[in-house]
Amino acid sequence: MTDTAVLHRRGVHGGPPAPPRRGGILTGLLRTARPRQWVKNVLVVAAPAAAGQLFTRHALTQTALVLVLFTACAAAVYLVNDARDAAADRAHPVKRHRPVAAGQVPVPVAYAAGAVLGMLAPAAAALLCTPSVAALLAAYLVMQLAYCVSLKHVLVVDLAVVTTGFLMRAAAGGLALGIPLSRWFLITTGFGALFMVAAKRYSEAVQLAGTAGATRALLTEYTTGYLRFVWQLAAGAAVLGYCLWALEAGGVPHTGLLPWRQLSMVAFILAVLRYAVFADRGTAGEPEDVVLRDPALAVIGAVWAAMYALAVANW
Missing domain, CATH: 1.10.357.140 (UbiA prenyltransferase)
Known part of the structure; x- marks a missing residue:
C-alpha cells in the first residue's frame, strides 16, 4: 500500500x-x-x-x-x-x-x-x-x-x-x-431539558479531555466544574418546579384512591437522582442510551408514568 x-x-x-x-x-x-x-x-x-x-x-x-x-x-x-x-x-x-x-x-x-x-x-x-x-x-x-x-x-x-x-x-x-x-409544565420541562443537555456536555468534556478542541472547540471553553454546576442547578430547579406543581394540585379535591400527584414526586426525584449517577460519572453523553439501557431508570420511569396517568385520570 x-x-x-x-x-x-x-x-x-x-x-x-x-x-x-x-x-x-x-x-x-x-x-x-x-x-x-x-x-x-x-x-x-x-x-x-x-x-x-x-x-x-x-x-x-x-x-x-x-x-x-x-x-x-x-x-x-x-x-x-x-x-x-x-x-x-x-x-x-x-x-x-x-x-x-x-x-x-x-x-x-x-x-x-x-x-x-x-x-x-x-x-x-x-x-x-x-x-x-x-x-x-x-x-x-x-x-x-x-x-x-x-x-x-x-x-x-x-x-x-x-x-x-x-x-x-x-x-x-x-x-x-x-x-x-401551564407555568409548572414549562418550568419543569425547560429545566429538565437543561439538566440533560448540560450533563451531556459535561460527559463529553470528561471523555474528550485534552482532545475536545479537535471536534467541538467550545468544550475547551467550558470547565467541567461549570458544566457540573449547570446540570446540578437545572436538576434542582426541575425537581422544585415539579414538586410545587404537585403540592399546589394537592389543594384541589380529588376522588382518587390515593393522592397520586403528590406520590409521583417520589418517582420523579428518584429518576433525576438515578440519571445524575450517570452524569456524575461522565457517561451521560448519549441521553437516549441512558434512558433506554438502564433497567432501574426504566422501571422508575414506568412507575412515574403510571402515577401521573392515575393523577390525570383522578383515579
Whole structure:
C-alpha cells in the first residue's frame, strides 16, 4: 500500500483507519437522521397527556402527525449538521463512523435531503395542523440551523438553544390541540431539558479531555466544574418546579384512591437522582442510551408514568 493510500485511510488527522462504507446511500441517510434519537420527539405527547386530552381520535391523530413532522425537522437538522461537520467528525473517535464523515453519504446529498425535509415539514403542518404548529416548526428549523452554523460556538447560548428545542417539542402538542401550557409544565420541562443537555456536555468534556478542541472547540471553553454546576442547578430547579406543581394540585379535591400527584414526586426525584449517577460519572453523553439501557431508570420511569396517568385520570 502506498503512503498516499495509508494517509487516505487514516484521515487528515492521522487517527485510526476510517471505517468501511456499509450499505447504500439510503441506509446512510437513515442512519444520519438518528432514529435512536427520535425518542426525544415523544415530548410532543407531554402537554396533551398532562391535560388528560390525549385519548380521543382527533387528539391521537394530531399528536401522531406532529410527532412525525417534528421528527422530519429534527432529521433535516441532523443531515445539515453532519454535512457541515464532516471534516471535524473525522477527528472524533466515535463520530468518524457517521455516514457522512465516513463517505457513505456524499455531502451534497446530505444537504439536499435536509433541505427537502426542512421545507416539507412546515408546509405539511400548515395544511394538516394549525398555523401555530407550522410557525413553531419553522422557528425550530431556523434556530437549529443557526445553531449548526454559529450558535453552537457561543458559550451558554449553545446550551440555551438545545434546551429551547426540547421546550418547542413539548409545546407543539399543546399548540396542535389548543391546550394552554401551564407555568409548572414549562418550568419543569425547560429545566429538565437543561439538566440533560448540560450533563451531556459535561460527559463529553470528561471523555474528550485534552482532545475536545479537535471536534467541538467550545468544550475547551467550558470547565467541567461549570458544566457540573449547570446540570446540578437545572436538576434542582426541575425537581422544585415539579414538586410545587404537585403540592399546589394537592389543594384541589380529588376522588382518587390515593393522592397520586403528590406520590409521583417520589418517582420523579428518584429518576433525576438515578440519571445524575450517570452524569456524575461522565457517561451521560448519549441521553437516549441512558434512558433506554438502564433497567432501574426504566422501571422508575414506568412507575412515574403510571402515577401521573392515575393523577390525570383522578383515579
